[in-house]
Amino acid sequence: MNKLKHILFALICINVSAQNTMMQNTKDALNINGLKIGQHTSTMLYGFDTRTTEVLGSYYLDTDWSLATVRFYPKTISTPKGVVKLDSLTDVQVRIILYGNDVEFNTPEGIKVISGTLIKSFSLIRPNQLIKNYVSTLEFVDNFDKTKPSFFEVLVDGKVKLLDYTKVTILKPDYVEAFNTGSKDVKISKEKQLFVTQGKEVLKLNTNKKEVLGLMADKKIEVENFIKQNDLSVKDRNDLITIFKYYNSI
Structure with missing residues (x-):
C-alpha cells in the first residue's frame, strides 16, 4: 500500500511539473516574441488615419488591465529558444481589443499583441468582482453571420448556454471640407447582444x-x-x- 502511495505521488509530481513547464514555455514564447504580432501603444485604430482625427469611444472590451487565465488552442510554434507547444497562462494581465480580435498582454518585455484566434477561452479576475468566463466565437457555428471572430462572455453554462456578445460599430469621419459639415472624428460604439446555443449553433436571442x-x-x-x-x-x-x-x- 505504501509503495502504491509513493507511485501515485510520483505520478502527480511528474504531471504537475510537466504542466508547469508547459505553462512556463508558453510564457517564454510570449516574452521572447514567439507569439508577438507587434508592440501596441493603443494610440492608433488600425485601418484608419487618426493623425488629423480623434477616436471617440474605446475599441477595448475594458480599458483597464485584468488578471487572467488564458487557454490557447493546441498549436506548436517556433521561437528563438526552440519549438514550443502552446498550452495556457495564469496570472497574466490582458486587455481585449474587440475591433480586429486581438489580445494585449502586459509582459515584462512590454505590451505584446496576439491574434484572438489563437485563444480558445479565458477567465478575467477583477478586484471585488465575480470571475468572468469567455470563450471564442470560433467554438460555435453561426449560420446567420451575426457575429465576427471575437469572444462570448458565458453568462450561464449548461445544456442551453446564455452568452453575451459585444458588437462593435465604427463610424468613419464624414466631414465635407467644402461645406464645413459632418465630423472629422472616428466614433466607436459598443452594443451588448445576447445569444443562446442549440448544440454547437449560436442564435441571437x-x-x-x-x-x-x-x-x-x-x-x-x-x-x-x-x-x-x-x-x-x-x-x-x-x-x-x-x-x-x-x-x-x-
Missing part, C-alpha cells in the same frame, strides 16, 4: 417570453411556474440569467 420558453420546451411548465412564483421578467438581464440557470439545473 430576442428577449420575449415566447421565444425563451420555446428554447426550454422540454421543461416549459416548470420554467413558467418558476418565472411566475419568483416574479421574474425575461426583459431583465439578471432575471434572465436566473431563469437560464434554473432551466439548466432541472
Whole structure:
C-alpha cells in the first residue's frame, strides 16, 4: 500500500511539473516574441488615419488591465529558444481589443499583441468582482453571420448556454471640407447582444417570453411556474440569467 502511495505521488509530481513547464514555455514564447504580432501603444485604430482625427469611444472590451487565465488552442510554434507547444497562462494581465480580435498582454518585455484566434477561452479576475468566463466565437457555428471572430462572455453554462456578445460599430469621419459639415472624428460604439446555443449553433436571442420558453420546451411548465412564483421578467438581464440557470439545473 505504501509503495502504491509513493507511485501515485510520483505520478502527480511528474504531471504537475510537466504542466508547469508547459505553462512556463508558453510564457517564454510570449516574452521572447514567439507569439508577438507587434508592440501596441493603443494610440492608433488600425485601418484608419487618426493623425488629423480623434477616436471617440474605446475599441477595448475594458480599458483597464485584468488578471487572467488564458487557454490557447493546441498549436506548436517556433521561437528563438526552440519549438514550443502552446498550452495556457495564469496570472497574466490582458486587455481585449474587440475591433480586429486581438489580445494585449502586459509582459515584462512590454505590451505584446496576439491574434484572438489563437485563444480558445479565458477567465478575467477583477478586484471585488465575480470571475468572468469567455470563450471564442470560433467554438460555435453561426449560420446567420451575426457575429465576427471575437469572444462570448458565458453568462450561464449548461445544456442551453446564455452568452453575451459585444458588437462593435465604427463610424468613419464624414466631414465635407467644402461645406464645413459632418465630423472629422472616428466614433466607436459598443452594443451588448445576447445569444443562446442549440448544440454547437449560436442564435441571437430576442428577449420575449415566447421565444425563451420555446428554447426550454422540454421543461416549459416548470420554467413558467418558476418565472411566475419568483416574479421574474425575461426583459431583465439578471432575471434572465436566473431563469437560464434554473432551466439548466432541472
